Amino acid sequence: MTLIDLANPTKFLSLTGRILPWLAGATAILLMIGFYQAAMAPDDYQQGATVKIMFIHVPNAWLSMFVWGVMSLAALGTLVWRHPLADVAAKAAAPIGAAFTFLALVTGSLWGRPMWGTYWQWDARLTSVLILFLMYLGLIALWRAVDDPSRAARAAAILTLVGALNLPIIKFSVDWWNTLHQPASVLRMGGSTLDRAFLIPLLVMAVGFSLLFVTLHLAAMRNEILRRRVRSLQIMQASQQAA
């Protein structure tokens, strides 16, 4: 099976049906290892045990942006190449991305209260991530509001690409403005500033959560393909009844 075959929804369903159980198994194993390593990680000399929140906050924060990046590529697929699965991929990713962004905001808030003395601060990083969360909700609402999937797809694709402008703002907000949020400590020029005792569990959790996203996304895409088949059969049924 070549990559181009995946443009065929039936072949996509067949392939993903075979690989999803393996992906789910790999995700579960990696996350179990990650949670064990996070539990066994030493306390930070300044933050104490609250550093353990980092192992779930950071992967969710990364994924909140990564998922929008995936949706932006899918939006190009919809507008430029009119790939049949592009809108399916974007629509299926949005609720998962919204969930990761919600978790990044709430775990960040729960980490901020003991470390900063406040749950929330209207600084550049926190506000730009909140805007990302609201954009996810807006996109989900847009897909639900427009009946015709092809019209909804084009409008959602344009909104997704406009929203992608927020991604560099989120990433560099801690460098461009004075914020309460700490600057980048893993993905930065000159390498990570994290000790290996924290970096390794964090990377394992990041890969585990990324695999979780891939697994959930493929499963949600299968659901969306089926939902569109239901819709087309319902239209056929209605036209047969009308004739």
Next chain:
Amino acid sequence: MALGPYASFIVTSYALVAAVVAILIAWIAIDFRRQKARLRELEASGITRRSGRSAADIR
């Protein structure tokens, strides 16, 4: 494993992540069953795809 004076913040964070991921998994699994059931109902009422293949016949 001692979590110190801020144990409630750490435990709440992990519990929340577990709950949201569990909800996502359950929502996707329930949605899959619902769509397959709808396809079966439609095919049982005589509505079939142009290809003639069953739309509900997937793993």
